[in-house]
Amino acid sequence: MSTAVSIGRQTAAHDRVREVPLFDLTGQRQRLGGRIEARIDEVLKHGQFILGPEVDEVEARLAEFCGARHAIAVSSGRDALTMALMALGVGPGDAVFVPGFTFSATAGAIAPLGADPVFVDVDLKSFNMDPAALDAAIVEVVAEGRLTPRVVMPVDLYGLPADYPAIGEVAARHGMTVLADAAQSFGGAMAGRHVGQLAPISATSFYPTKPLGAYGDGGAIFTEDGDLADAVRQIRTHGRQGSGDEAMRLGMTGRLDTIQAAVLLVKLEGFEAELRHRADAAAAYTEMLSEVVATPALPSSSVSAWALYTIRTPGRDRLKERLDRARIGSGLFYRVPLHRHPALQKWVPEGLTLPVSERLADEVLSLPIHADITEAEIHYVTGQVLAALD
Ligand SMILES: Cc1ncc(COP(=O)(O)O)c(C=O)c1O
Incomplete structure (x- = not known):
């Protein structure tokens, strides 16, 4: 075994390692706990638990971090995918192409809208959607004639961005758009562009063990498209426009809690x-x-x-x-x-x-x-x- 490896964080010499958990948030809690508690305390004091000022602030920080024009903070990664599909107008009779190797939520986000998930094989080395298999799957759906190919939803498995240039080319050739399931990859990048900018619309998760994790459920949607961003903002608050009473479209309860926004603001630093x-x-x-x-x-x-x-x-x-x-x-x-x-x-x-x-x-x-x-x-x-x- 090489001993040349240095990752900068040492276990004290007397701490012989006897156990290593898969995930461990205790070190981060020790480093950041005081600041997180102070920010949560501010929320408890101002009392705006839904869409409080920390939500606007975290959206600005998230957009700044990844260079996306719009960041919308939402209730979870799975809800982010569903709301993005709703904003794209996906519904019954539409086909959404997903990799066959991913977490079940990738497909679970599609089916409730009445659309059909279509499973595409992945690449052995990258673990991500295989663009050639995607092309073949779309051709098959077109030939069958039952569904309209609408959206390709690649997943950035384990944090590695999917092959967006190749997938984008296939999608464009078939008149489809790309929604990135970036639940695992916020913080990743490709060819100098951050996750959040790699597809026309991207969805991530702040599940506690994700690279950027909240202290509960959370997620975000990123897009360059102002109309899509407006649609998602309506959808996450029951379809309402701002504080208006009318439902402009069907929506859901899809907001990020203010307390989770406060946690994320400290963790982002x-x-x-x-x-x-x-x-x-x-x-x-x-x-x-x-x-x-x-x-x-x-x-x-x-x-x-x-x-x-x-x-x-x-x-x-x-x-x-x-x-x-x-x-x-x-x-x-x-x-x-x-x-x-x-x-x-x-x-x-x-x-x-x-x-x-x-x-x-x-x-x-x-x-x-x-x-x-x-x-x-x-x-x-x-x-x-x-x-x-x-
Ligand atoms: C690839 C993928 N998609 C979607 C999700 C759903 O995210 P959340 O748990 O925040 O709903 C996850 C969560 O693990 C995921 O790994």
Whole structure:
């Protein structure tokens, strides 16, 4: 094992590592707790729990961070996807193309609108939607004639932006738009542009264990398009325009709580440094593990937010058992590809196989990564992985 790896955060020499959780927010809480409590206290004092001034402030900070013209703070990542689809006018008879290998919420955000999710296979190395498979799936839907292809919804799995240039080209050729499921990738970038600017409309999540996590549910929508932004603002407050009584369109209860906005404002201040730490931790893992397992691809023009560090090995289940015994938290994201979920069977064409998604479901394993992981913890994890696969 290389000892050249340095990620800047050390475990004290006397703290022999005996346990490494998959996610750990305690270090961040120690660093930021006092400031977060002070900002929450301000909200308790002014009492504007819904759409208070912190929501406007966090929207401005989020837009500034990622360079998007409009940022709209909403109730969760899943709601962000649904509201973006509502703003795009997606409904019954429309097809929305999603990768077969993602969290179930990607498809769950589509079905309640009466539209059909269409499952597309992914690329083995990037884990993200395969543009050639997307093109073939759209051609098939057009030939069948039952649905109108409307939206492509790539996912930035584990924090790595999808191949937006290629996917955008396919979507444009078929007269479709792209909605980025960037739930895992806020903080990532591609060719010098941040997540939030990579698609005409993007949705992210502030679930507590996401790279930028709130202390509860939360999410945001980013777009350059003022009309879409206005539509989303109406939709998140029951379709109302500002404080008007009339519902201008059908909406939902989709706002980010003011208290969560206050938490995010503090977390945003240190977010760049946390992203760098995650990237250093990922580089350390890759340096130590790339000869024994498939380590995550990182195209040279891409920046991952490293929501998860995910390796691939045919000995995955044996490895997981060993890590469990060594008290190392690991995750199987995702053990079930989308087209195998019971709740989604209605939208799965008979005989559909997605070979790469199915293979990944058997081979992926996510290792601990978070904003405060130490060098000693990474050495402990890699030591156990190397011993298990020896
Ligand atoms: C790819 C993906 N899409 C959507 C979501 C939903 O986000 P939320 O939990 O904030 O609703 C998640 C959350 O884990 C996700 O990973």
